[in-house]
Amino acid sequence: MFIDSHCHLDLLAQEEGGIDLAINNAKENGVDHILCISIDKSSCHKIIEIVQSNTYLSASVGIHPNIEQTENFTVEELVSLANHEKVIAIGETGLDYFRSEGDLGWQRERFRVHVEAAKELKKPLIVHTREARKDTMDILENEDAKSAGGIIHCFTEDWETAKRALDIGFYISLSGIVTFKNARELQEVAKKLPLDRILIETDSPYLAPVPHRGKTNQPAFVRHVAEFLATLRGDSIENIAKTTTDNFHTAFPTTK
Numbered sequence: 001m002f003i004d005s006h007c008h009l010d011l012l013a014q015e016e017g018g019i020d021l022a023i024n025n026a027k028e029n030g031v032d033h034i035l036c037i038s039i040d041k042s043s044c045h046k047i048i049e050i051v052q053s054n055t056y057l058s059a060s061v062g063i064h065p066n067i068e069q070t071e072n073f074t075v076e077e078l079v080s081l082a083n084h085e086k087v088i089a090i091g092e093t094g095l096d097y098f099r100s101e102g103d104l105g106w107q108r109e110r111f112r113v114h115v116e117a118a119k120e121l122k123k124p125l126i127v128h129t130r131e132a133r134k135d136t137m138d139i140l141e142n143e144d145a146k147s148a149g150g151i152i153h154c155f156t157e158d159w160e161t162a163k164r165a166l167d168i169g170f171y172i173s174l175s176g177i178v179t180f181k182n183a184r185e186l187q188e189v190a191k192k193l194p195l196d197r198i199l200i201e202t203d204s205p206y207l208a209p210v211p212h213r214g215k216t217n218q219p220a221f222v223r224h225v226a227e228f229l230a231t232l233r234g235d236s237i238e239n240i241a242k243t244t245t246d247n248f249h250t251a252f253p254t255t256k
Helices: 007-014 018-027 040-049 073-084 105-121 134-143 161-169 184-192 219-233 237-251
Strands: 002-005 031-036 057-061 089-097 127-128 150-152 173-174 198-200
Touching: 002 040, 002 237, 007 018, 007 031, 007 040, 007 237, 018 031, 018 184, 018 219, 031 040, 031 237, 040 057, 057 073, 073 105, 089 105, 089 134, 089 150, 105 127, 105 134, 105 219, 127 134, 134 161, 150 161, 161 173, 161 184, 184 219, 198 219, 198 237, 219 237
Parallel strands: 002 031, 031 057, 057 089, 089 127, 127 150, 150 173, 173 198
Antiparallel strands: none
16 A cells, blocks of 8 residues: 655646545555645645545645745644644645745745744654755754654755755655656665655646656556656565555654
8 A cells, every 4th residue: 555645635626536536546546545735824724624524634734935925824823723633744844946036034934933833743844845955954953853853755855965854854755756767866866765764755736757747646646656666676566565654654653
């Protein structure tokens, strides 16, 4: 069985068949659980509504770094929202210097708010980083994110960044990007990662893995990430599936 540790399920509502079809397809492909990720205040409430009556789903709450700087939670607001029993993580949060320009101090401050909320709740962080690896890791280290734990999701960084994340107890989540032909550096990192610290994800509806690249991604496709990792690492698909599933339940103890 597989777990999709990062999916924007609310965005699949507009696809043919909607959320119900996406969930059914996932189940038919051996996906045992889906973590549904928020990116802004609106999606936080939508996702809680989607997951609250479904044991197959869980949720995160947070604001993506590329959401405009006027949209923010205080620590107290985020803690209050994340106290819902179906919310198992804070995020996605982090830094993205690729899409945002100018003085990005507001991104860093928003990130720190999420770290503080995660520490207070003892719920893991879901971290997004793009062209901001040093600042991302500096904040996680300096703000003692280790005490909350977390995941660097959709990992595309170098081995040095991976090692810094591993050193503070974080997990590394690999998406369909690892299956792309031009992702050789990432594939080398994926070979070196300790298996007991790897998660798998789709980030659907984005970044569909080979052989579905360019199409709308869905949680069912997480099995292709697992299959690719098994081949890349010279392992069995059964071991990749079992270990990444066990890792998810270790990272998120309330899902056991």
